[in-house]
Amino acid sequence: MQKIAFKMRIKPGMKEEYRKRHTAIWPELVALLKESGISDYTIFLDEASNTLFAVQRLTGNSSQDLGETEVVQRWWAYMADIMETNADYSPVSVPLEQVFHLD
Template identity: 65%
Template sequence: MQQVVFKMKLKPGFEEEYQKRHQAIWPELAQALKSAGISDYAIFQDPETSTLFAVQKRSGTSCQELGKTEIVQKWWAFMADIMETHSDKTPVTVPLQKVFYLA
């Protein structure tokens, strides 16, 4: 199992809407993530910068494969109005490097 950490960025003023949408995550999207081997997925928000920090454990399907699914593409399109995205609606993500770990 691999731990993956990355950051994303909200458009200013959409912090509450982002939380609202994730509180009502589509069951078929949650199932697709689980079926692809993603678990322990958490997203943290820095309210001062609108930066999102995501942490997930991953085994199985790569995110590139998961991103080809209809449900994930539909979710990205749904979120594109409140997040920084590329022209194809994929969220702009920046991988983060682990610099410290205390077991």
């Protein structure tokens, strides 16, 4: 199992809308994430910078590019009005390097 961390950004003033949409995350998206080996997925917000910090556990060697699935593309489009996104509506995401872990 590997742990993956990355950061994204929401637009100013969008914290509650971001929270609301994730509280009602689509069941088909949850199922896809779990089927792809993603678990223990948590997102934190640094309100001072509107930076989201996400960490997830990935089991196995998932070779499926989730961004190519219809449900993920719909989710990206749904979230595009409240996040910084690329031209294809995928969130601008920066991978983070692990520099310490206490087990």
